[in-house]
Amino acid sequence: MITENYYLTLTCPNRPGIVAAVSTYIFELGGDIEEAQQFDDKASKRFFMRVSFSCSADSQSLKAGFVEIAKRFDLTWDLRAVKDLKRVLIMASKLDHCLVDLLYRWRIGELPMIISGIVSNHPREVYSSIDFADIPFYHLPVTPETKLTQEAKLLEIVADSKVDMVILARYMQILSDDLSTKLSGRCINVHHSFLPSFKGAKPYHQAHARGIKLIGATAHFVTSDLDEGPIIEQDVTRVTHGDTPEDLVRKGRDLERTVLSRALRYYLHDRVLINGATSVVFSD
Structure with missing residues (x-):
């Protein structure tokens, strides 16, 4: 038996x-x-x-x-x-450090999942140095005129591929309220800031301008309220007055990779439960 x-x-x-x-x-x-x-x-x-x-x-x-x-x-x-692996769709833009990190951890067995596809608002050529193997790649260029059409195509991909979770691996497009609602509880974003501080664009530059001594990254569920979804994982690193905004960005990339991979690992092992505006994370 x-x-x-x-x-x-x-x-x-x-x-x-x-x-x-x-x-x-x-x-x-x-x-x-x-x-x-x-x-x-x-x-x-x-x-x-x-x-x-x-x-x-x-x-x-x-x-x-x-x-x-x-x-x-x-x-x-x-x-x-446990053998019934979850199906994950990864979305990325030109910044590929989180995407590359997730693919590496998947290949070595650290993230047990089925990658249903990779979606980007940039063409495949942007990632010419990355080995996607036989993972389907979808180019969905987004403009103000095409945004709703492309989001409809994204939902088709999610449905056709039986996707359990969408991962925004530094996907630099804001999802519409309608799409965020339809993906509620099924979409995780990594934000390059220790939320709730410095939300929105260029948080490292905002932090530098305020003389912050700690910077962080946050993985959270996506909701229609920008950067307000239940937080899954966070981490910080120390910076000094001598660090430039570019230094903060460089250090932040390491945080983003670590935080996103941890959050995804927790999810893949069923360790994350949404609790209203927060989440319960049974860490390993």
């Missing part, structure tokens, strides 16, 4: 008995819990949980049997076999 590894995530109004019910269910099916994390948000009175376990039962049987528990506790939940 083959044993599979699974991730179970759930959120619900908090009440006693949730952990007991979940762990008992897994035990009675012969499962072995390898990792369990939970969080009781006192402010929203909601409970969040992630369980990693192994079991010989198949995915459909596990899901069917879990329905009664889900109804009893009013759960919003997901159960996934």
Whole structure:
């Protein structure tokens, strides 16, 4: 009998008995819990949980049997076999450092995913030094006149390729409110700033002008409110009065790569749960 590894995530109004019910269910099916994390948000009175376990039962049987528990506790939940990799669409512009980093981490197995495609507002020739192998590439040039048409094509790609998550790897186009809403919970952006400070364009130049001693990067979910979506991951590095704006940009690129890859890794391992305007991240 083959044993599979699974991730179970759930959120619900908090009440006693949730952990007991979940762990008992897994035990009675012969499962072995390898990792369990939970969080009781006192402010929203909601409970969040992630369980990693192994079991010989198949995915459909596990899901069917879990329905009664889900109804009893009013759960919003997901159960996934680890082998069923998530499908990711990466979007980029001329700045390719995040794109290259994600491709490298994917190739060495650090980011277990299926890359459904790469979308750019620039032609394939811009990335002539990058080996995309057999990953589909989509050139969707954006102008004020073509923006809505290209966003419609993007949604077609997302649907046709069964994309689970869109990653904005320094994609330098602002998504429309309509597109942001349609991709709600399914789109992660990396912002070259320690949000909520210095939102919008050229945040490193803004930081330099203010004499900031720490710069940062932020990975967050995309919403219709620019740079206001639930934050997943952040990091900072120290700078000095002797650093130029160009130095800040250079140091910031390292932060952006690290922060985006961490956020994506958390997502791929089902460690991120949205909690209103914030997120619960069960770090590894």
